[in-house]
Amino acid sequence: MPSSAERRTLPFPTFLSILVLTLLLAAPAWAAENIRGATTGPTTAKGYNHPNQYVHLQPTQIAPNMEPVIPHADQDKEARAKLDALRKKTGKKPNILIVVLDDVGWMDPGFNGGGVAVGNATPNMDKLASEGLVLTSAYSQPSCSPTRATILTGQLPCHHGVLYPPMYGQPGGLDGAVTIAQLLRDQGYVTQGVGKWHMGENDGSLPQNVGFDDFYGFLSVSDMYSEWRDVYFNPEIALSPDRFAAMQKLPFNPNVVHCEKGGCKNVRLIDLNAIKDLDEDWLTYSENFIRKMAKNPKPFFLYHGTRGCHFDNYPSDRYAGKSAARTVYSDCMVEMDDVVGRLVKTLEETGQLENTLVFFTSDNGPEGEVDPYGRTPFRGYKGTTWEGGVRVPTFVYWKGMITPGKSEGLFDLADLFPTALSLAGVSGADIGKLVPKDRYIDGIDQASFLLGDQKLSNRRSVFYWMMAEFAAVRMDEFKLHRVVQITDGINTKGWNGGFSGTVTKTGGVVMYNLYANPQEDASVGIRHLPIESFLEQEMKRYAAVLKKFPPKFDMARR
Template sequence: MKQKPFIRRTLLAAALLITLGLPAGAQQTDYQNQVKNPRGSTTGPTDAPGYDHPNQYLHLQATEIADNMEPVIVHSSEVKNAQEKLAAMEKKTGKKPNILIFLTDDVGWLDYGFNGGGVAVGNPTPNIDKIANQGLILTSAYSTPSCSPTRVTIMTGQNPLHHGVLRPPMYGEPGGLDGKTTLANILKKLGYRTQGVGKWHMGENKGSLPQNVGFDDYYGFLGVSDMYTEWRDVYFNPEVALSPERFKMMEKLGFNHYNVHCTPEKGAENLYEIDLESIQNLDQDWAAYSENFLDEMKGSDQPFFLYHATRAAHFDNYPNHEFAGKSPARTVFSDGIVEIDDIFGRLVKKLEENGQLDNTLIIFGSDNGPEMEVPPHGRSPFRGGKGSSWEGGVRVPTFVYWKDVIEPRKSDGLFDYADIFNTCISVAGKPGAEVASFLPEDRYTDGVDQVPFIFADEGQSTRKSRIYTLNAHVSAVRVDEFKMHFVVELQDAIFSRGFTGGFSGSVVTETGGATATNLYTNPGEDISDGIRHLPITIPLGDEATRYNKVLAKYPPNIQVVMPGRIK
């Protein structure tokens, strides 16, 4: 005779009680008191202690320091340790530290040796690797999906939804910084000499030019490499280069065709036209200009801010003759990486020769992941590339260095390029919420002060979450090793061979609602863990809800739209 389910359960429970040495008639509460399995599995409890790791904050509530600023994770002892270090250095040197931001173009997470690339992928980077390994290598540092938005993020401490530049303005389109208070503005007010060199690409309209947003001097070009060359090259664009009338159209198009020199006194002066010959020498010219600036500042009581942005390795690459074929890979991209390494080494050597290295904070990075649609290009171990908010598009090679001040180490603590704004201002003497004193009350700051993370021995990130943006969307949120997706790019949704991703993919505005990935176990982002790990998914959704409330109170201010032209 078949037993009823409740009879079977009763008999099984009695058998279990007897096995455990308890009388079959013992009260249920006695059984619960003696047999506990708060964590483990159905096979029994575990006595494994488990571990809490640094930079994991899913269980923590971030602290709000100002209504118009991102909340932070406060590590009081690390704040104290970092501030003591900075105070000691200022007492020793008699001034605030110099700041060098060295920003490369379209370089992937795996292109430099300090992240496992370099010689392994045919472009050795010994100078960069040496300094990186003496500093703090940030394995989870994030740019935006493309170059202009990232550059404006660095200068404003805002993500693209707040600063409004969703894509690069091209061929003289308006839009950019457009009069915003920038990192250069604020450092200048704090006593710094502000020098910019190299690629600008933050707007060509008057309010966006370097001399009008805080730079004492700027030497470089206002756009991006391919804007000067692609229509000239009979191999890449014969339909323009070999059409006299179309070629004439490009010559007359309203963008600046020159390497320029910008000062508040004289404005933007055109120096020489950029063509297929002069572009080969731009990075060398810019490197020499930065070296001359460092010589000029030698022995000065005034601290300096040097923003050096390279042209290589953005397509189209025309290597300098000295570096053509110098990389073992012998591609124009890898040759550009080798040239970048040489230039970085030159600047570090100049700092050392001038006695400036001991008091200079160096921040090294890339404006986005590799351009995956125009080979040869960079490499990333992650999914996607430039133009997407998959990890490959926005997770970029980054380190910070200050000789004998920053403890050499690697950390996977979250770091957003918006944090460069807050951190540099903090180093210059205005930590935490004090940055708000330079900004309008209705301007939201997405960056956080990472001084405790960078300078404290074994410091941890002060950032709980990382908000991803894609075009006009909040596309994802990361907390700890988990990332929840709301808007994604489907790389092969439009073109059958568009699998590499980038600007030509399809943007899907809604995912399934519980689309989440574990970036430790699945860095390729091709498996969703959202349903299996709901205890993680729900807090991720809560963090997205928090930021949506921020956007409701401090709405997006879109200038350069995607797709199409400027609004």
């Protein structure tokens, strides 16, 4: 090093060069090859790699019409060994039970910090979650119909075309789609749908015409049967005989229906009394189905969609005031906990628990415009692509097959499609062969993620769609927005949820670290451009997919 006198006479750039050279000579050999550190100088810290962080990896393309995956050979082998052993023990393929709650927020159940803390204890959910795998980063679509269609088709809304919930006779539906119910039935499964449908009332979209052997429930959404009847919420219709009569003539079915091959039959009208007992009625139907299947050599696929806790909630006398919060929403959460507990208890009583995967989730985040509603620690509500609108409470329970724990690995509800097929014995590129070549499967087979002890997701990224807008992408802990909804951009008073705000494009580098800032209110895009570039490339990759498999944005034709 030059002396202090020499330093005073050297030009600053020359002095800085000598200083850096001296530090490099003193540092380990690896530091000389790849300098890392801060403005204070290089570092010798080697750092750490963590599981489920893939932004630096290139995924593997397994089929032209399927999303690429992050493979884990050892985990795949472990999962297959578990499935093979169970198949030998039971003599048949595993049953699959999917329970989809309505408008329930990430923090409503106790296993995500809600439960007792927010005035609605959920002991059954919490126990099952503690004995299963809690997915802390599981994603729905911003609203119910797109999510439900995504579960059944394995496609994002841009590909299945159900962009928003069809209301009061609006077009939209599954007509022409290939569903998991249809494909599992081809694999020898008995397929049963119970509860909420809301994926179209046109003939081609009815449950029995898209793969379900039997369906019992309603075809639309809770408020369509109640809100115009309620003299408190909608007196302008409920107290106007002529307007009320006009509502009765709209082209939607206001009944509980029973659908089988050949058509649907109306069971009873849904009014303000009947709506109180719908979830109890549907639960009894699913319990009876589970008991019946105990004597059937075939495996079953049961899709159980609850009415709760979509507004408006009208608790039965059994549940009114049963929650500590005593709100109609929290009372509903207590009932939903009983629903989950009784379904699993029936599996256990009939000897089918060890051969049944139970998947629990919600169709989107909490509704934010009709109080009282659910809770989320994240920004936004149902109808938005902020985390609060699409990150949903999720766990997977399978007695003896899943090692208890939590994972931050990414999971999209589209993954249920290929995962269910994988459990049924069809995996890898063979899944892509079960749909026409012009259909793109956005879901990823996550069987090994759910069953493997390492709990490594096979998904590299999650894409967020807001109707026809390609809104955002998440990779690892980072999320890049291109389009956002400002929920209070129009209204300055009242509740500001996801359907009454403004939709706007971002400046291009609006990016959040969801670990450091789950509220998504402090962008780190400019500071972390190296990471932003990975996310931008991922959005470009999927844009190329959309050129090969064009989006379906015209709901009017459905």
